[in-house]
Structures are given as C-alpha cells and as structure tokens.
Amino acid sequence: MSRVIAVVNQKGGVAKTTTVANLGVALAQAGQRCLLVDSDPQGSLAISLGQDPDSLASHTLYEAMVLADEGAHKDLKDVILHDQQGVDLIPANLELAAAEIDLNSQYAREYALSRLLAPVRDAYDFILVDCPPQLGILTINALVAADSVLVPLATNYLALRGLQLLLRTVRLVQSRLNASLRIEGLLPTLYDRRTSHHQETLQEVRRIFGEQHIRVFETVIPRSVRFEESPITGTPAVVYAPNTPGAQAYRELVQEVLINA
Numbered sequence: 502m503s504r505v506i507a508v509v510n511q512k513g514g515v516a517k518t519t520t521v522a523n524l525g526v527a528l529a530q531a532g533q534r535c536l537l538v539d540s541d542p543q544g545s546l547a548i549s550l551g552q553d554p555d556s557l558a559s560h561t562l563y564e565a566m567v568l569a570d571e572g573a574h575k576d577l578k579d580v581i582l583h584d585q586q587g588v589d590l591i592p593a594n595l596e597l598a599a600a601e602i603d604l605n606s607q608y609a610r611e612y613a614l615s616r617l618l619a620p621v622r623d624a625y626d627f628i629l630v631d632c633p634p635q636l637g638i639l640t641i642n643a644l645v646a647a648d649s650v651l652v653p654l655a656t657n658y659l660a661l662r663g664l665q666l667l668l669r670t671v672r673l674v675q676s677r678l679n680a681s682l683r684i685e686g687l688l689p690t691l692y693d694r695r696t697s698h699h700q701e702t703l704q705e706v707r708r709i710f711g712e713q714h715i716r717v718f719e720t721v722i723p724r725s726v727r728f729e730e731s732p733i734t735g736t737p738a739v740v741y742a743p744n745t746p747g748a749q750a751y752r753e754l755v756q757e758v759l760i761n762a
C-alpha cells in the first residue's frame with residue numbers, strides 16, 4: 502500500500518511544486534514506485550516534468566476527479582502519464598480551477614481524490630500530491646486522501662506567519678475527516694545561509710516546532726538558481742543539475758522520508 506503525502510502550504514511560491522518534482526524523481530532514483538498528482542490549476546508540475554499542460558486537453562485530474570458523475574468523465578488510467586523522468590504523473594491545467602465550484606455541489610466532495618486514488622494505491626510506494634496555494638476544497642481533498650502532510654516552508658519571517666492557520670486546518674481535518682492524518686514534517690526551503698535573517702528564522706522554526714513536537718526535517722533546501730532554470734529544461738534539478746547542493750539536499754530528504762516509513 503502506498504504512502505500518500507500531501508505537499509501543502511497556502512502560501513504561494515514556497516517550493517511545493519519543486520519539492521514534489523524533485524522528491525518524487527529522487528525517490529524513483531532510489532527505487533521507489535511513485536505517482537505524482539498535480540492538484541494545482543497552475544499546472545506547474547506537468548511543466549517541471551516536460552509536459553505542456555495546455556496540450557493535455559481533457560486528460561487531466563479535472564476530468565478524472567471532478568467530472569466523475571458526468572459524460573465527459575475519464576478513467577484514471579486514461580489520465581496517468583507513465584514514466585515521466587521515472588515517475589508517473591496525473592497532470593492538471595487551468596480547468597481544475599473550476600473544481601472549487603464543481604466539487605462544492607457534489608456529495609462527499611471532500612473524498613473525491615481519496616476515491617479516485619484508491620484503485621492505484623497498491624501500484625505505488627509513494628503518491629505525492631502537489632496542492633494549490635490556498636486552503637480550499639482541492640487542498641482539503643488532498644488532506645483527506647493523505648497519510649501525511651509535508652509542508653515546504655521558506656525561511657523568512659513572513660513565510661512563518663501563515664503556518665498556524667495551516668496547522669489548525671490539519672487538526673480540523675484530523676478531527677472531522679481523516680483521523681489517521683499525520684504531519685510528515687516541515688521542510689525549510691529557499692534557504693540562503695549567508696543571510697542572518699534566514700539563519701535566525703531557521704533556528705526559530707526548529708525551536709517553536711520542536712516545542713510543539715512537530716518534526717522539522719534536518720534537510721534544508723538551499724536557494725539556488727538551478728531550481729528556477731530547471732523547469733525550462735522539463736527536468737527537475739535532481740536530473741538537470743544532479744551534482745549541485747540543491748539536488749543533493751533532495752536526495753537527503755529521500756533518506757529522511759524513507760526512515761520515517
């Protein structure tokens with residue numbers, strides 16, 4: 502049975518997609534069978550893996566998950582793109598933005614992703630879900646479908662501020678919809694070790710969440726221009742620039758995630 506990890510933070514630009522792409526491909530390089538699910542209408546995960554989300558027409562998460570009761574519905578097998586840099590991918594594009602409205606009128610709307618993934622959970626070791634930068638119905642679906650939540654967290658003061666709201670949402674989902682949901686860990690990202698503000702924020706993160714018994718990964722993802730360049734090449738940094746500290750950091754994260762299994 503696969504481990505489903507939702508990669509969540511309602512704050513934008515904190516490296517959710519970058520983490521799903523690099524962690525997923527690095528897990529695959531370590532021999533794990535991975536399915537990556539893009540639940541963000543921006544479609545950046547598909548781009549990161551070399552796909553043009555606008556050319557995917559009606560073969561996306563939207564058709565499989567949201568149109569489940571309608572004629573335009575696609576089977577899950579029709580929307581999985583196989584072996585993209587060693588991982589399978591359920592892509593998304595802008596159509597998924599309509600899910601916020603469409604799902605709201607559906608029965609058991611919080612369970613749509615969980616239902617969708619159930620038949621393929623035995624086929625993978627890991628399923629990683631890339632969430633949009635908001636705590637709407639798509640993110641709630643990911644939290645309900647997940648065994649755990651991984652939270653990428655930029656190491657600056659403003660990035661820290663929304664975190665209590667996110668943790669409250671996780672507790673709400675735990676109490677009402679998915680009692681077995683746990684926190685995989687907080688992942689410091691976009692870290693510039695030459696910046697004292699980043700160093701201080703990282704120390705604060707370890708202190709505050711250590712006291713709350715919430716795991717902060719030992720791995721810290723450094724800020725590197727390689728991460729910004731790599732989507733242009735359609736490959737994540739672990740493939741595009743495998744010998745850089747950023748790629749090495751994601752491989753270290755794989756070890757931490759596997760130890761936690």
Ligand SMILES: Nc1ncnc2c1ncn2[C@@H]1O[C@H](COP(=O)(O)OP(=O)(O)OP(=O)(O)O)[C@@H](O)[C@H]1O
Nearest residue numbers: 513514515516517518519634691723724725728729
């Ligand atoms: N460690 C890093 N160093 C430098 N740039 C990075 C790093 N990680 C991610 N980036 C860049 O930061 C931008 C935002 O990253 P990404 O798209 O992964 O964030 P996100 O949290 O998924 O964003 P959104 O909330 O919009 O979905 C991208 O241009 C990405 O290439």
